[in-house]
Each structure stands twice: as structure tokens, then as C-alpha cells.
Amino acid sequence: MSTSLELAEGKAQRAWLRHPAQLVVLGFAAAILVGTVLLMLPAARSGPGGTDLLTALFHATSAVCVTGLVTVDTPVYWSTFGEVVILGLIQVGGFGIMTLASLLALLVWRRLGLRSRLTTAAETKATGIGEVRGVIRGVFLITVTMELLVAAMLTLRFALGYDEGWGRATYLGVFHSVSAFNNAGFALFSDSLIGFVDDPWICLPIAFAVIAGGLGFPVWLELARRRTRWRSWSLHTTMTLSATAGLLVLGTIFVTANEWSNPGTIGDLDTPGKLLAGFFQSVMPRTAGFNAIDYAQARDGTLLGTCVLMFIGGGSAGTAGGIKITTFVLLFWVIVAEVRGERDVEAHGRRIDDRAIRQALTVALLSVGAVMAATLALVHLTDHPLDLVLFEAVSAFATVGLSAGITADLSGTGQLILIGLMFLGRLGPITLVSALALRERGKLYRLPEGRPLIG
Amino acid sequence: MSTSLELAEGKAQRAWLRHPAQLVVLGFAAAILVGTVLLMLPAARSGPGGTDLLTALFHATSAVCVTGLVTVDTPVYWSTFGEVVILGLIQVGGFGIMTLASLLALLVWRRLGLRSRLTTAAETKATGIGEVRGVIRGVFLITVTMELLVAAMLTLRFALGYDEGWGRATYLGVFHSVSAFNNAGFALFSDSLIGFVDDPWICLPIAFAVIAGGLGFPVWLELARRRTRWRSWSLHTTMTLSATAGLLVLGTIFVTANEWSNPGTIGDLDTPGKLLAGFFQSVMPRTAGFNAIDYAQARDGTLLGTCVLMFIGGGSAGTAGGIKITTFVLLFWVIVAEVRGERDVEAHGRRIDDRAIRQALTVALLSVGAVMAATLALVHLTDHPLDLVLFEAVSAFATVGLSAGITADLSGTGQLILIGLMFLGRLGPITLVSALALRERGKLYRLPEGRPLIG
Numbered sequence: 001m002s003t004s005l006e007l008a009e010g011k012a013q014r015a016w017l018r019h020p021a022q023l024v025v026l027g028f029a030a031a032i033l034v035g036t037v038l039l040m041l042p043a044a045r046s047g048p049g050g051t052d053l054l055t056a057l058f059h060a061t062s063a064v065c066v067t068g069l070v071t072v073d074t075p076v077y078w079s080t081f082g083e084v085v086i087l088g089l090i091q092v093g094g095f096g097i098m099t100l101a102s103l104l105a106l107l108v109w110r111r112l113g114l115r116s117r118l119t120t121a122a123e124t125k126a127t128g129i130g131e132v133r134g135v136i137r138g139v140f141l142i143t144v145t146m147e148l149l150v151a152a153m154l155t156l157r158f159a160l161g162y163d164e165g166w167g168r169a170t171y172l173g174v175f176h177s178v179s180a181f182n183n184a185g186f187a188l189f190s191d192s193l194i195g196f197v198d199d200p201w202i203c204l205p206i207a208f209a210v211i212a213g214g215l216g217f218p219v220w221l222e223l224a225r226r227r228t229r230w231r232s233w234s235l236h237t238t239m240t241l242s243a244t245a246g247l248l249v250l251g252t253i254f255v256t257a258n259e260w261s262n263p264g265t266i267g268d269l270d271t272p273g274k275l276l277a278g279f280f281q282s283v284m285p286r287t288a289g290f291n292a293i294d295y296a297q298a299r300d301g302t303l304l305g306t307c308v309l310m311f312i313g314g315g316s317a318g319t320a321g322g323i324k325i326t327t328f329v330l331l332f333w334v335i336v337a338e339v340r341g342e343r344d345v346e347a348h349g350r351r352i353d354d355r356a357i358r359q360a361l362t363v364a365l366l367s368v369g370a371v372m373a374a375t376l377a378l379v380h381l382t383d384h385p386l387d388l389v390l391f392e393a394v395s396a397f398a399t400v401g402l403s404a405g406i407t408a409d410l411s412g413t414g415q416l417i418l419i420g421l422m423f424l425g426r427l428g429p430i431t432l433v434s435a436l437a438l439r440e441r442g443k444l445y446r447l448p449e450g451r452p453l454i455g
Numbered sequence: 456m457s458t459s460l461e462l463a464e465g466k467a468q469r470a471w472l473r474h475p476a477q478l479v480v481l482g483f484a485a486a487i488l489v490g491t492v493l494l495m496l497p498a499a500r501s502g503p504g505g506t507d508l509l510t511a512l513f514h515a516t517s518a519v520c521v522t523g524l525v526t527v528d529t530p531v532y533w534s535t536f537g538e539v540v541i542l543g544l545i546q547v548g549g550f551g552i553m554t555l556a557s558l559l560a561l562l563v564w565r566r567l568g569l570r571s572r573l574t575t576a577a578e579t580k581a582t583g584i585g586e587v588r589g590v591i592r593g594v595f596l597i598t599v600t601m602e603l604l605v606a607a608m609l610t611l612r613f614a615l616g617y618d619e620g621w622g623r624a625t626y627l628g629v630f631h632s633v634s635a636f637n638n639a640g641f642a643l644f645s646d647s648l649i650g651f652v653d654d655p656w657i658c659l660p661i662a663f664a665v666i667a668g669g670l671g672f673p674v675w676l677e678l679a680r681r682r683t684r685w686r687s688w689s690l691h692t693t694m695t696l697s698a699t700a701g702l703l704v705l706g707t708i709f710v711t712a713n714e715w716s717n718p719g720t721i722g723d724l725d726t727p728g729k730l731l732a733g734f735f736q737s738v739m740p741r742t743a744g745f746n747a748i749d750y751a752q753a754r755d756g757t758l759l760g761t762c763v764l765m766f767i768g769g770g771s772a773g774t775a776g777g778i779k780i781t782t783f784v785l786l787f788w789v790i791v792a793e794v795r796g797e798r799d800v801e802a803h804g805r806r807i808d809d810r811a812i813r814q815a816l817t818v819a820l821l822s823v824g825a826v827m828a829a830t831l832a833l834v835h836l837t838d839h840p841l842d843l844v845l846f847e848a849v850s851a852f853a854t855v856g857l858s859a860g861i862t863a864d865l866s867g868t869g870q871l872i873l874i875g876l877m878f879l880g881r882l883g884p885i886t887l888v889s890a891l892a893l894r895e896r897g898k899l900y901r902l903p904e905g906r907p908l909i910g
């Protein structure tokens with residue numbers, strides 16, 4: 001006997017299964033719409049009058065897509081109500097992307113006949129409502145645990161180290177913890193976190209939250225279940241963790257070495273301070289977007305290297321953006337296999353399916369195309385040099401939110417382009433891959449093979 | 456009974472078959488060495504004294520790799536003997552790359568068991584000395600035919616349109632014809648071809664020679680044999696010709712639209728002049744490198760779009776550089792297949808092997824890596840903005856030779872980086888792909904399949 005609730009659940013589930021990607025897009029659009037309306041309320045501004053549509057839309061998109069690009073000074077322009085709305089939008093956006101990307105992954109893995117490790121209900125054949133609930137519960141638990149932990153550490157530091165009252169310290173702690181775990185990069189200081197560049201009690205908890213959020217739900221679930229049995233980790237977890245570690249080490253060395261003697265950024269700090277700042281600014285492009293250094297004064301090499309880190313991004317089905325670390329690593333292993341002359345592409349003891357390689361290639365190339373097209377459009381709209389424009393476009397697409405300072409100068413058209421980039425960058429890769437994977441179809445005949453010359 | 460000549464031929468042939476890629480690299484290095492020595496002779500300079508080692512090495516590399524980047528003003532700095540040396544190096548480099556790339560392709564196709572269409576001797580099982588002779592003869596015939604045709608047209612124009620004496624007109628005609636067909640881009644005018652921007656009698660023959668050289672020997676051979684039977688063209692020829700046509704049309708529209716109202720480039724020309732200049736500057740990045748407009752004054756969008764055209768380059772086994780048009784087109788069809796959800800990647804009625812896709816991916820990504828690394832190094836060495844440095848690095852790697860004007864300002868280290876880029880860009884893709892294809896090996900076991908999340 002079915003109750004009407006169960007019937008409704010069954011209906012929603014069937015709709016989800018038929019058009020999962022469209023539903024994700026609609027959900028995010030709805031959240032941005034609600035956020036825009038809330039931010040336009042006069043109560044959301046600290047000054048008189050309401051916010052105009054474009055500004056409200058820009059910041060609602062930036063918050064829901066957990067990007068963190070801003071055209072106004074967050075602590076000055078918005079009222080406390082406005083800040084709380086932004087915080088709510090960040091939480092909805094971060095929770096939404098983590099949940100929905102995990103569910104899409106579940107559908108894809110199921111379709112591919114791979115055993116899912118996302119929920120305990122994975123043994124049943126259909127993607128049941130129980131599984132959906134399991135994912136939501138898991139994401140909720142991880143989010144709350146991490147955010148509380150980091151918020152507590154930050155609150156203590158703000159209260160004890162900076163003489164803030166406990167109420168204000170708690171507010172600052174919660175806001176920056178949520179903003180960090182969801183890789184949003186919104187800060188309640190006009191210069192982002194530049195004032196805390198050499199304070200490890202602020203920088204390290206925030207870096208931890210950013211990395212944690214960026215690993216993605218599938219990795220956390222597996223870590224929780226088989227913490228010590230790393231040999232039994234799935235390919236996805238092994239790949240994400242090892243590449244994250246590798247990119248953090250390389251990024252730290254790169255940023256620190258490039259900026260070592262630049263007085264505009266970290267040149268005036270002592271050696272531990274330089275290393276801390278270098279580490280922090282190698283975490284931030286992946287893809288939280290807090291600034292602890294001023295990118296408008298950074299060296300060209302740092303900007304370019306940061307663009308690469310931003311473009312790669314973080315783990316799948318987490319709060320990070322970019323093309324995702326597994327996409328990048330897959331392409332790396334393709335090169336290794338080719339150079340070794342091997343028939344199969346292998347990584348961490350697993351053979352990689354050719355379809356996965358082609359999907360990674362598709363995501364990477366279409367992303368390059370989107371960033372290039374937007375950059376071309378933006379250079380026509382501003383007088384800023386190409387490197388800064390490229391930096392801002394990559395930052396928007398990879399939902400990073402680092403800024404070389406030109407976002408605030410952009411015309412309305414320029415802002416609309418960034419809004420489009422943030423939305424596309426947030427939802428494009430995950431919906432594309434799941435749509436592709438779910439639509440895979442075979443043909444009854446195959447064409448004869450051809451081989452053009454390459455290179 | 457074997458004569459000693461036949462024995463020697465057999466020995467050379469076996470060495471070639473064992474290490475073809477290394478031999479190609481050694482051959483080019485030797486040509487550059489000889490060129491450097493010749494250019495250092497006092498007779499090669501118009502001024503007093505000999506040329507220093509670095510300058511001679513730079514121009515010998517630029518000539519043999521048919522790039523065309525220069526640090527001195529060609530007609531002013533070099534004597535006529537020096538110019539003739541450069542012309543000889545261009546001819547050796549262009550002929551060498553066309554021949555050797557064709558022979559490598561022959562080896563690869565043979566190894567893959569594909570029927571070669573490069574020579575009439577293709578029915579025999581071994582790569583015989585006859586086949587090698589066939590390729591050399593074919594490349595020689597095409598080169599001489601094209602160069603004579605274009606030289607005649609240019610000579611007539613220089614003599615009749617610019618009142619040059621017949622001797623001087625012939626010299627100018629031959630030099631620019633050879634430089635164009637070999638995609639070298641060396642010119643005997645201090646401002647390259649900017650003075651001829653609206654003269655179709657100069658621009659069109661040169662554009663024709665550039666496109667012809669850039670198509671590559673395999674395409675010409677097939678065109679010569681089955682001109683009218685386009686339905687029977689190989690995948691390689693169909694792909695190269697259609698994509699060349701497509702990129703020329705798109706490039707012309709892009710450059711013309713971007714620069715339409717820019718008085719620093721084509722803004723002051725009449726409409727036919729603008730179209731001619733736009734067409735010419737969409738041909739040159741693929742990859743001849745004559746300038747008819749001043750890139751230091753071009754719009755940012757034009758620079759970026761030109762970088763893309765340069766990076767793609769021209770046809771395989773021709774005088775063009777870049778990652779090659781087929782590499783680019785293959786990646787395009789991968790995306791099309793993915794978006795359509797198809798199991799096989801298909802193009803022009805042929806199925807593309809997954810190995811070919813992975814090789815294309817490898818060439819493209821390693822090329823991006825090389826250009827990025829060089830750009831990063833160069834931005835540290837100059838005060839020029841990133842866009843101009845990137846332009847110069849892509850131009851060197853793709854052996855294009857277009858310049859935004861910074862090459863001449865570079866320090867010794869910067870010049871050495873460009874020398875390395877030119878050599879790597881000229882030989883990297885072809886030797887990489889052939890080395891990869893010839894080393895393909897299977898394993899007796901395959902690992903279990905794994906599938907990370909992508910995007």
C-alpha cells in the first residue's frame with residue numbers, strides 16, 4: 001500500500017532520473033533568483049535605498065556558485081542582514097553542488113555498472129530514495145562537522161588574538177568557516193585576508209577547510225569508511241588525494257619562489273611568513289579565492305601559474321570548481337602511457353577506459369574554449385592588459401574568486417559575462433559529463449578505420 | 456651480387472629504421488651548426504667584423520627551423536652573401552622537414568599496417584631505398600614547381616610595379632618565393648611586408664605559396680594522383696583540406712572584424728584593402744610569419760586569436776609548424792562524438808582509432824606545456840606584458856616568426872630560450888608521434904578497469 005507521500009517521492013525520483021542535469025541547472029537558477037530578490041531589499045544594504053538588479057544578480061550568482069568575485073566592498077556595502085543572506089546563499093550553493101554532483105555521480109556509476117561506494121544502499125539495483133537520503137545525510141554530516149570545527153578555531157583566534165567581543169568573534173568565525181569550507185572566498189574584511197597573511201592561527205584553519213571542502217564527498221565517504229586501508233581505496237580517491245598533495249607542494253614552491261623578493265606581496269615577511277603565505281596562496285586557487293596577497297602587485301609568472309592552478313581546480317563532487325583534479329590527472333596519465341608506448345592508460349594499478357579519457361578531454365577543451373571566448377569578449381570591454389583579464393576570466397569560470405582588481409571596474413556587459421562564466425563554470429563540467437555518460441549509446445555498425453598524420 | 460654502394464645504402468637504411476627520430480634531430484642540429492659557422496664569417500655581414508656566436512646561432516636556427524624570428528634587420532645587417540646563406544638554410548630546412556616527416560609517416564603507416572599512398576612502391580613489404588628516393592623526388596618536384604611559379608609572379612610585379620631592375624626583381628622574387636613556400640617568413644624589407652599590405656599582386660602569390668607549402672607532401676601527392684576523385688581521398692587529405700579552408704575563412708573574418716577600425720593596422724585602408732590584409736594575416740599565422748600589419752599596434756583580441764591560429768599551425772609533413780591541423784581537428788571530432796554520445800569517434804566517414812586520439816592529445820598537451828614553461832621563463836627576463844611575451848613564445852614554438860617586436864630586445868638567455876623553442880617546436884611533434892607510434896607495444900595482461908569522476 002503506497003501513501004501519497006511515497007507516490008510523490010516516486011514521481012520526483014522519476015523526473016530526476018529522466019533529466020538530472022536540467023534539474024540541477026533549474027535548481028541553481030532558482031536559488032540565484034531568490035538570492036537576487038533578497039539582496040535587492042533595502043534591509044540588505046547598509047546605505048540608503050535598495051541595490052540595483054545587476055549588482056544584486058552578480059553577488060547572488062557569485063555566492064550561490066561559491067565564487068567570491070565582488071563588485072562592492074562586502075563589509076562596507078552590505079548590512080548584517082545582507083551578509084547573512086550571502087552566507088545563506090553560499091551554504092545553499094555549496095551544499096547543493098556537493099549533493100547534486102554526488103547524486104549525478106551515483107547515476108553515472110550505476111549506468112556504467114560500476115559498484116557505487118557512495119551509500120550503504122548501493123547493493124540494490126535502482127537509485128532509490130533511500131540512497132538519495134543517504135547522500136544528503138552524509139553531505140550534511142561532513143559539512144556541519146567541518147564547519148563547526150573550523151568556526152571554533154577561528155572564533156577563539158578572533159576573540160583572543162584580535163580582542164573582538166565573543167559575539168563578533170563567533171560571527172566572524174562562522175562566516176569565514178562557512179565561506180572557506182564551501183570554497184566561496186567571501187570575506188568580511190575590505191582587503192580579504194591580506195591583514196592575516198602571517199597569522200597561522202587564521203590561515204591554517206581556513207586552508208584546512210578549503211582543502212576539506214575541495215576534496216569532495218566521495219573522497220570523504222571513503223576516508224570515513226576505510227581510513228587506514230588505503231590499499232583498498234577506489235581509483236577516484238587515490239587519484240584525488242595524491243594529486244591534491246602534489247599540486248599543493250608544487251604550488252607552494254612555485255608561488256613562494258616567484259614572489260620571494262617582491263615587496264608588494266610577501267617580500268617583506270620573514271621566512272616562515274613567506275612559506276605560510278606561499279602555502280596559503282597555493283591553496284586558495286583551488287578554488288576558495290581568499291586573498292592573502294595583492295594579485296594586482298604579483299609577478300606575471302605568479303599570475304600565470306595561479307591561472308593554471310585555478311583552471312585545474314579541486315576534487316569532483318565537492319565545493320571546488322575548475323575542470324577538477326581527476327580530469328587533469330587523467331590527461332597526465334594519457335601522456336605517460338603514450339610516452340611509454342603502452343596500449344592501455346593506467347593509473348594507480350587501474351586501467352582507464354577510453355571513454356573516460358575522451359570525456360576528460362571534452363571537459364578540458366570546452367573549458368579552454370569558454371575561458372578563451374570570454375577573455376576575448378572582455379579585452380574589448382576594458383583597457384586592462386590581457387594577463388589581468390585572463391586571470392579574472394579563469395577565476396570566474398573556475399569559481400575561484402581571486403581578483404587582480406578589475407572586476408569592480410567592469411561595465412554592465414562585462415559583469416554579465418562574468419555572471420555567465422560563473423554559472424557555466426559551476427554547472428558546466430558536472431552536467432556535461434553526467435549528460436554525456438548517461439547518453440552513451442552504441443551503434444549497430446562501425447565505420448572502417450582511418451588514421452590521419454598527427455604532429 | 457651486391458656492389459659496395461648497395462651495401463652502404465642498406466646499412467644507412469637499417470640505421471634509419473632503428474632510430475629514425477634521432478637521425479632527424481641530428482640532421483637538423485648539423486644544418487644549424489653549419490649555418491652558424493657560415494653566418495659568423497665576416498663576408499656574411501654588411502658591416503665590419505664578424506657576427507657573434509649567439510646572433511649567428513639564433514638566425515641559423517630561425518632559418519633552418521623555417522621560423523623567421525630575427526634579432527637584427529635582415530636587409531640592413533646581412534650582406535648579400537649572408538642573405539643567400541639564410542636562403543640556403545631555409546631551403547635545406549624546409550626540404551628536410553618535408554622529406555623527413557614524410558618518411559617518418561611512411562614508417563608509421565607501414566608499422567600500423569595501413570596501406571601507404573606516399574609512393575608507388577608501397578606494395579612492397581619493406582621500406583626500400585626506392586621508396587625513400589620516391590619521396591625525395593616527389594618533394595623536390597613539388598618544391599621546385601611551386602617556388603618557380605610564385606617567384607615568376609613576384610619577379611614580374613617587383614619589376615613592373617615597383618621599377619626594380621630585372622636582376623634585383625628576380626632576386627627579390629626568388630627570395631620571397633622560397634621564404635614563403637618553406638613557411639620561413641624571412642623578408643628583405645625592414646618592415647617585413649607591411650609596405651605591400653594593399654597590393655594583391657604581392658600578397659596573393661605569397662599567400663598561395665604559404666598555403667601550398669603548409670598543406671604538406673602527402674596531401675600534394677594525393678591531389679596530384681586523384682585530383683578530381685575527391686570521394687576517394689584519404690582521411691588525412693580530406694581533413695587537412697577542409698580544416699585549412701575552414702580556418703582561413705574563420706581567421707579572415709576574425710582578424711578583419713577585430714582590426715576594422717584600428718588605424719594602427721588596417722583601419723585606414725579601403726574595404727577591399729581591409730579584406731586583403733585580413734585574409735593575408737589569417738594565412739600568415741599558419742605558419743609563414745610575414746607581417747603585413749604591425750602586431751605591436753594590433754588589438755589584444757587579434758593577438759590572442761592569432762596565437763590560437765599559430766598554435767594550430769598547418770598540415771603534417773609540410774613546411775608549416777604548430778601542433779598541425781589534423782591534431783587539432785581530431786580533438787574537435789572527439790568533442791563532437793562525446794556530445795553526441797557516440798561510442799566511436801568518427802570523421803569524414805572514418806572511425807578514428809583511440810591510439811590516434813591519445814597521440815593527438817599528447818602532442819597538444821605537451822606543446823601547451825612547452826609554451827607555458829617558456830612563457831613563464833621569459834616574463835621573468837623582460838618587462839614586456841604577458842600578452843606580447845606569450846605571442847612571441849607561441850610564434851617561436853609554432854615556427855611562425857610573427858613578432859610583436861620583443862625578440863630584438865631579449866637578453867642572451869631569452870634568445871637561447873627562443874632558440875630552444877624553435878628547435879623543439881620544429882622537431883618535437885613529428886619525432887614524438889613517430890617515436891610513440893613505432894614503440895607501441897602490447898602487454899600480456901590488462902589491469903582491471905577503474906573510473907574516476909570527471910568534471
Ligand SMILES: [K+]
Nearest residue numbers: 067183288400
Ligand atoms: K571560490
Ligand SMILES: [K+]
Nearest residue numbers: 522638743855
Ligand atoms: K615561419
